[in-house]
Amino acid sequence: xxxxxxxxxxxxxxxxxxxxxxxxxxxxxEAEPAHLVEAxxxxxENLKARFMTASAMEREKEFELIYHFALDPERLIxxxxxxxxxxxxxxxxxxxxxxxxxxxxxxxHEMFGIQFPGHPHLNPLLLPEDWxxxxxxLRREQ
Amino acid sequence: xxxxxxxxxxxxxxxEPELFLLEVEGEKxxxxxxxxxxxHRGIEKLCQARTFEQDTFLVERICGICSNxxxxxxxxxxxxxxxIEVPERARFLRAVIAELERLHSHLLWLGLCGHxxxxxxxxxxxxxxxxxxxxxxxxxxxxxxxYGMMKIGGVRRDLGKEKVAPLLKVLDQLEPExxxxxxxxxxxxxxxxxxxxxxxxxxxxxxxxxxxxxxxxASGVAIDVRKDHPYAxxxxxxxxxxxxxxxxxxxxxxxxLRECGQSVGLIRQALAKMPEGEVETAVKEIPAxxxxxxxxAPRGExxxxxxxxxxxxxxxxxxRPPSFMNLPTCQATVIGAELAxxxxxxxxxxxxxxxxxxxxxxxxxxxxxxxxGEDLIRxxxxxxxxxxxxxx
Numbered sequence: 001x002x003x004x005x006x007x008x009x010x011x012x013x014x015x016x017x018x019x020x021x022x023x024x025x026x027x028x029x030e031a032e033p034a035h036l037v038e039a040x041x042x043x044x045e046n047l048k049a050r051f052m053t054a055s056a057m058e059r060e061k062e063f064e065l066i067y068h069f070a071l072d073p074e075r076l077i078x079x080x081x082x083x084x085x086x087x088x089x090x091x092x093x094x095x096x097x098x099x100x101x102x103x104x105x106x107x108x109h110e111m112f113g114i115q116f117p118g119h120p121h122l123n124p125l126l127l128p129e130d131w132x133x134x135x136x137x138l139r140r141e142q
Numbered sequence: 143x144x145x146x147x148x149x150x151x152x153x154x155x156x157x158e159p160e161l162f163l164l165e166v167e168g169e170k171x172x173x174x175x176x177x178x179x180x181x182h183r184g185i186e187k188l189c190q191a192r193t194f195e196q197d198t199f200l201v202e203r204i205c206g207i208c209s210n211x212x213x214x215x216x217x218x219x220x221x222x223x224x225x226i227e228v229p230e231r232a233r234f235l236r237a238v239i240a241e242l243e244r245l246h247s248h249l250l251w252l253g254l255c256g257h258x259x260x261x262x263x264x265x266x267x268x269x270x271x272x273x274x275x276x277x278x279x280x281x282x283x284x285x286x287x288x289y290g291m292m293k294i295g296g297v298r299r300d301l302g303k304e305k306v307a308p309l310l311k312v313l314d315q316l317e318p319e320x321x322x323x324x325x326x327x328x329x330x331x332x333x334x335x336x337x338x339x340x341x342x343x344x345x346x347x348x349x350x351x352x353x354x355x356x357x358x359x360a361s362g363v364a365i366d367v368r369k370d371h372p373y374a375x376x377x378x379x380x381x382x383x384x385x386x387x388x389x390x391x392x393x394x395x396x397x398x399l400r401e402c403g404q405s406v407g408l409i410r411q412a413l414a415k416m417p418e419g420e421v422e423t424a425v426k427e428i429p430a431x432x433x434x435x436x437x438x439a440p441r442g443e444x445x446x447x448x449x450x451x452x453x454x455x456x457x458x459x460x461x462r463p464p465s466f467m468n469l470p471t472c473q474a475t476v477i478g479a480e481l482a483x484x485x486x487x488x489x490x491x492x493x494x495x496x497x498x499x500x501x502x503x504x505x506x507x508x509x510x511x512x513x514x515g516e517d518l519i520r521x522x523x524x525x526x527x528x529x530x531x532x533x534x
Binding site: 066075077098103104126128137 | 460
């Protein structure tokens with residue numbers, strides 16, 4: 001493991017489950033949803049990372065939610081992966097840390113039905129206003 | 143009394159339909175709400191139903207202006223999954239096409255900027271300068287847009303020796319044109335007054351909103367994927383990130399104009415340094431895994447995340463274009479501005495937006511249009527005329 005990855009692993013310690021380097025310029029962190037905000041805070045405030053976006057996907061038994069951060073001067077992308085239950089998925093919004101999270105959380109909310117407590121307004125972003133609630137286009141059964 | 147002015151969502155000039163709801167009090171903008179989705183085609187879902195090879199075509203059709211950036215970011219994400227080494231020559235060719243695209247996109251924007259300000263001559267000149275760029279793209283790729291050049295493992299067509307001379311000739315002719323346009327825009331006192339200090343976006347705000355591309359670089363944020371996460375041949379090309387500090391519409395214009403000149407230089411460098419050899423490697427199968435592909439589109443960083451499970455199609459394909467990050471910035475730049483400046487501020491972030499003619503002012507509760515979109519462009523032009531008179 002590279003020195004910078006090791007530093008990050010020590011700094012985040014018990015807040016993360018795993019940290020791997022899948023390739024040059026990439027770090028993949030696995031975390032519990034409860035520790036997402038602390039991990040994001042460390043990346044955004046201590047390391048001055050830039051919030052790139054988040055991506056969700058539905059697996060057989062869970063949702064995977066990956067938050068991507070860029071450390072541009074270090075030529076590094078750090079992705080933080082959390083897993084949520086299929087029933088009533090929810091995770092704390094990152095809007096209080098960065099305004100950049102506002103749009104993407106709205107998009108994930110309408111496409112997957114994941115709730116983001118703490119988001120100022122989870123209105124539909126891309127789907128029409130009269131779209132039936134509970135119909136999430138990127139869910140498997142849809 | 144507060145009124146709400148809807149801008150959009152549909153207009154023939156627009157590249158993407160969007161709706162901006164401006165809340166105004168008198169001449170001042172007090173609030174703004176952005177609504178997206180009028181052009182949502184479910185491409186992420188469609189990608190999951192097509193093979194990796196077919197997706198290259200599909201993502202090229204996300205946008206008609208930066209049609210090269212999406213497939214470029216996508217093929218890089220897939221190449222990361224399968225650990226594919228792209229031949230050196232293909233890397234240089236990718237950079238050539240990407241820079242030609244930047245040139246035509248920035249010139250398109252400059253023309254629209256002139257149109258909004260009431261300088262239709264600038265519009266015509268900028269688009270006249272853009273035309274040879276499109277023609278040379280047709281010569282290189284077979285198409286003026288949607289070049290179909292990117293491919294997992296390389297590029298689809300090589301650059302024949304006979305095509306280098308016409309390309310260099312276009313660059314030679316374009317350079318004085320760009321200088322003329324820059325002088326016209328940056329030295330004209332009226333355009334200066336219309337853009338200077340308008341829609342100011344601070345460095346802190348740019349970082350908080352995660353702004354990208356020229357929108358961020360005009361506010362002193364030195365980010366550029368070509369430097370920060372090098373791809374194609376940019377590691378071997380010599381250039382500096384174009385940064386301006388003022389954060390206003392003039393700074394954004396200056397960034398784009400300087401980047402045009404830089405692109406010409408980058409294409410010349412790439413042509414000079416391009417080695418001979420293959421332009422693609424054979425790709426067998428894509429193993430299970432995940433990859434991230436980035437490219438610096440004319441509007442900023444394009445982000446593609448691809449997840450593979452070992453089959454011949456992705457199980458998840460997340461696409462984040464730069465306008466998705468740049469659009470919310472209008473909450474910081476438009477509020478407090480004059481109504482006459484709203485069109486140029488929204489246009490200055492270049493959000494694939496040019497819909498000022500589809501506006502109507504609606505008084506709350508009455509639903510009667512009072513101002514049409516033409517009125518908003520007229521307001522903008524009247525302000526230009528007023529400044530002209532004051533300067534005379």
